[in-house]
Amino acid sequence: MQKRLLLVDAPSYFYRAFHAIRELRSPSGEPTNAIYGVVNMLRKLRQDFPSDYLACVLDPKGKTFRDEIYPQYKATRQAMPEDLAHQIEPLIDTIKALGWPVICVDGVEADDVIATLVTRACAKGWEAVISTGDKDLTQLVNDCVLWVNTMATPIEKLDRAGVQAKFGVPPEKIVDYLALIGDAVDNVPGVDKVGPKTACKLIEQYGSLEGVIDHAGDVKGVVGENLRKAKDWLPTGRQLLTVKKDVALPFEMESLTHRSPDSQRLIELYTRFGFRTLRDALMNKEDAGEKGDASKQPPAPAEGGRNFALLNWNVDQVEDVTPFVATRNYETVLDGEALEAWARKLESAPIACFDTETTSLDPMTADLVGIAIATSPGEAAYIPVTHRYAGAPQQLPLDNVLNRLRPWLEDATKLKVGQNSKYDRHVFANHGVAVRGVAHDTLLQAYVLESHQRHDMDALATRFLGAQGLLHYTDVAGKGAAQIPFDQVDVKRATDYSAEDADVTLQLHGALWPRLERDEKLKRIYAEIEIPVSGVLLAMERNGVLIDIELLARQTHELSQKMLELERKAHELAGGPFNLGSPKQLCDVLFNRLKLRTIKKTPTGSPSVDEEVLEKLAEDHPICAALLEHRGIAKLKGTYTEKLPRMVHPKTGRVHTNYAQAVAVTGRLSSTDPNLQNIPVRTPEGRRIREAFIAPPGSRIVSADYSQVELRIMAHLSGDQSLLNAFAGGEDVHRHTASEVFDMKPEEVTSEQRRYAKVINFGLIYGMSAFGLAQNLAIERSAAQSYMDKYFARYPGVAQYMERTRMEARERGYVETVFGRRLWLPDIRSSNMARRQGAERQAINAPMQGTAADLIKMAMIAVQGWIERERLRTKLVMQVHDELVLEVPDDELEVVKPSVERLMSGVAKLDVPLVVEAGVGRNWEEAH
Numbered sequence: 001m002q003k004r005l006l007l008v009d010a011p012s013y014f015y016r017a018f019h020a021i022r023e024l025r026s027p028s029g030e031p032t033n034a035i036y037g038v039v040n041m042l043r044k045l046r047q048d049f050p051s052d053y054l055a056c057v058l059d060p061k062g063k064t065f066r067d068e069i070y071p072q073y074k075a076t077r078q079a080m081p082e083d084l085a086h087q088i089e090p091l092i093d094t095i096k097a098l099g100w101p102v103i104c105v106d107g108v109e110a111d112d113v114i115a116t117l118v119t120r121a122c123a124k125g126w127e128a129v130i131s132t133g134d135k136d137l138t139q140l141v142n143d144c145v146l147w148v149n150t151m152a153t154p155i156e157k158l159d160r161a162g163v164q165a166k167f168g169v170p171p172e173k174i175v176d177y178l179a180l181i182g183d184a185v186d187n188v189p190g191v192d193k194v195g196p197k198t199a200c201k202l203i204e205q206y207g208s209l210e211g212v213i214d215h216a217g218d219v220k221g222v223v224g225e226n227l228r229k230a231k232d233w234l235p236t237g238r239q240l241l242t243v244k245k246d247v248a249l250p251f252e253m254e255s256l257t258h259r260s261p262d263s264q265r266l267i268e269l270y271t272r273f274g275f276r277t278l279r280d281a282l283m284n285k286e287d288a289g290e291k292g293d294a295s296k297q298p299p300a301p302a303e304g305g306r307n308f309a310l311l312n313w314n315v316d317q318v319e320d321v322t323p324f325v326a327t328r329n330y331e332t333v334l335d336g337e338a339l340e341a342w343a344r345k346l347e348s349a350p351i352a353c354f355d356t357e358t359t360s361l362d363p364m365t366a367d368l369v370g371i372a373i374a375t376s377p378g379e380a381a382y383i384p385v386t387h388r389y390a391g392a393p394q395q396l397p398l399d400n401v402l403n404r405l406r407p408w409l410e411d412a413t414k415l416k417v418g419q420n421s422k423y424d425r426h427v428f429a430n431h432g433v434a435v436r437g438v439a440h441d442t443l444l445q446a447y448v449l450e451s452h453q454r455h456d457m458d459a460l461a462t463r464f465l466g467a468q469g470l471l472h473y474t475d476v477a478g479k480g481a482a483q484i485p486f487d488q489v490d491v492k493r494a495t496d497y498s499a500e501d502a503d504v505t506l507q508l509h510g511a512l513w514p515r516l517e518r519d520e521k522l523k524r525i526y527a528e529i530e531i532p533v534s535g536v537l538l539a540m541e542r543n544g545v546l547i548d549i550e551l552l553a554r555q556t557h558e559l560s561q562k563m564l565e566l567e568r569k570a571h572e573l574a575g576g577p578f579n580l581g582s583p584k585q586l587c588d589v590l591f592n593r594l595k596l597r598t599i600k601k602t603p604t605g606s607p608s609v610d611e612e613v614l615e616k617l618a619e620d621h622p623i624c625a626a627l628l629e630h631r632g633i634a635k636l637k638g639t640y641t642e643k644l645p646r647m648v649h650p651k652t653g654r655v656h657t658n659y660a661q662a663v664a665v666t667g668r669l670s671s672t673d674p675n676l677q678n679i680p681v682r683t684p685e686g687r688r689i690r691e692a693f694i695a696p697p698g699s700r701i702v703s704a705d706y707s708q709v710e711l712r713i714m715a716h717l718s719g720d721q722s723l724l725n726a727f728a729g730g731e732d733v734h735r736h737t738a739s740e741v742f743d744m745k746p747e748e749v750t751s752e753q754r755r756y757a758k759v760i761n762f763g764l765i766y767g768m769s770a771f772g773l774a775q776n777l778a779i780e781r782s783a784a785q786s787y788m789d790k791y792f793a794r795y796p797g798v799a800q801y802m803e804r805t806r807m808e809a810r811e812r813g814y815v816e817t818v819f820g821r822r823l824w825l826p827d828i829r830s831s832n833m834a835r836r837q838g839a840e841r842q843a844i845n846a847p848m849q850g851t852a853a854d855l856i857k858m859a860m861i862a863v864q865g866w867i868e869r870e871r872l873r874t875k876l877v878m879q880v881h882d883e884l885v886l887e888v889p890d891d892e893l894e895v896v897k898p899s900v901e902r903l904m905s906g907v908a909k910l911d912v913p914l915v916v917e918a919g920v921g922r923n924w925e926e927a928h
Helices: 010-020 033-048 065-069 082-097 110-123 135-140 160-167 171-181 196-206 209-214 221-230 234-241 263-273 276-287 336-348 398-409 421-430 442-449 457-465 473-477 491-517 520-543 549-574 583-593 611-617 622-641 684-692 709-718 721-728 733-741 751-765 770-777 781-794 796-812 833-870 890-905
Strands: 004-009 053-057 127-131 145-149 156-158 329-332 352-358 368-376 379-384 416-418 438-441 658-660 670-672 699-706 814-816 822-824 875-880 883-889 916-921
Touching (some): 010 082, 033 082, 110 127, 110 135, 135 145, 135 160, 135 171, 156 160, 171 196, 171 209, 171 234, 209 234, 336 379, 368 491, 379 491, 416 421, 421 520, 438 442, 438 520, 457 491, 491 520, 520 875, 611 622, 699 833, 733 781, 751 833, 781 796, 822 833, 883 890, 890 916
Parallel strands (some): 004 127, 127 145
Antiparallel strands (some): 145 156, 658 670, 814 822
């Protein structure tokens, strides 16, 4: 039987594991993400490619022979990330303990050692497998050498034909190809304007790099000109890219056998790293007296690369994955009998998943193309209803399908789960179906567990199920300009994709919900806040808000006139006309014509003219103030006064925003399409835009918001008696702070001193430093430090809270809101001081922002619940940070305004009163 040599390009593994896995640390805080990733990759590789001989090959420290040929070789490479550098030594220790030989030869790179080993293996009649992501090593592929990239999904295996198909040239021409296109990673220049297609064309036409060089004079255009400029360099480039196959090796090939794992050492290492699953499996095996290859027990839960079976990146111990049920029974439902069978399955299932395929991503206008359902792991169906391509099978009428599924969809006792189910509920609502009983949403489950991570289905399936090779939307619909609408997708292919989505979602629920159930605090955040508020957001989005289109048109005209005035002013100040929207012309005016100082530069080396720069330069010349005002008005005009009228729904006559629930790590909602939370209100023009948000005849707008909520939360969290007393007594907290900091009676505080105190109050809860405070107040840093010292002397509880929070964050890796929402801080233990200090500032502020986010969500649930119980015609129409906006019929106003204030102020009991201020008006601005 033919023997096999398995070689791992260790540097490639190290970097890819480090970047594929987010923050993962041991109980003592040391980074372990690369270690965990490499261990799993090696275990899986051994399973997939059983071998007689194997080795991990490392790069040596210091320079190699290529640096002598070309001193700029790899000169552009960034230094290894600190958190990866810290893992190299323990990584090598772990690889050796797993039983893998580790090779490093001075003066030559890992690629050269690999090339020499596979050359010798082929000479002995062995097979050789190279595991790497480095395309340079495809030059070694031949009839006995296979190139494998475990990071691809599915695993990418290139033989001679595979190399030709992927790159357009055979393995023996790879170096010629690379010399022409260059290698940016290793800083090996190629020929300017020569990309992969051109390189292949040149090699095919002239046979080799030498042939291309010889015929450089025959190549026309810019490519030919650049080729002739580079012809003297190309042989050197080729030499740098060619791997050595004759390295003197200080060992015999036969010594590269797999050694018995050092189980005791592995247990020690896994315990140190916090790899509980790996450690326990090994200990159980030892207890059972088993012998053999520890790298095969237990089976690696997922293929390498991005499909690592990691679950909770930030806990001290890595949890088990819930095994993905890969056995599939997916059905396309095309007749009444099949529909009836699946409807009965849904009705008898304890919980089932539903998903939709549609004509649009806009939830208010999307129509159904098909419905996917899953009732148990591996059991799912797709019901196509409006696939319209030529040759599409006969499909059930949409009305028939909805009428049969409506009893299950609208039954609140039939529990349902979805992934971002708010969208799917919108789609069904567009067809007159009010989906009830949505008890779970995997997007929200993952968000509550790990708000700082990705929550798309692919990422979740990888992290929590170890699933691999799942279909993507682009796999069935194509990409870019070639992408087809889903109703043009082949029904069979649509079934594979859609039924899989429903199946994976159901299985994700099985993996995520038990994790939430184990933590009472997180379970409460999920079950009592996030799931209920999802339904409130659905109602708000469908309600929409009425806008005054004619008023916006008048504002657009006025803003245009104001922009023309500012443009004329800027031209006058510049001494001549120029295009205000051209960074190049603006640079010429500011730095050449007016000789203003350069504050900072762009990546290309040009002076920057961004907003921060203009704000600083405004101190030097009035033209910058005019430019800033022009930009601000242009943004208002383009983003709101011109755009909002175009976003009015043709059927409802209203604007319908989308509230993203799982974006901000603090729990805050974000508004998109249009963004109604970012309307600038510090300028008269910005405030006037709110005048366009109106109530219909016979109704009023009510705006209710929490007063100084984050400062109140700070008082509650810190327990500082002076702050508590100020809020309990109904004092103006900024005036109170000013009196403390400036050592005077509250009635003596000036408006300027109150403004300073306001900046101090809000700045410190955001973790602002003395430097930042000095910049905000335009004062000396020493004066800012003096204010901070006085503040903390007067409010010692705040200082103690901040220090206590930093310590707890470093110990646990996260902070919590008052209600238990967990806010992860991946950089809190970073060896990079700037990142660590940034995380410490987040640690101080996140509990306040997060608690405020919890409060407004609880308020939304309370208010919407009350509206529904009282069967009022009042509508929640917007949520903007700490504010709720309602549309209230005149005859309900008397009861709604005080009730909303009461409900919002009573959603939680803090050590300070929650004060809610509500206003009434014909439009949003008037209600403030």
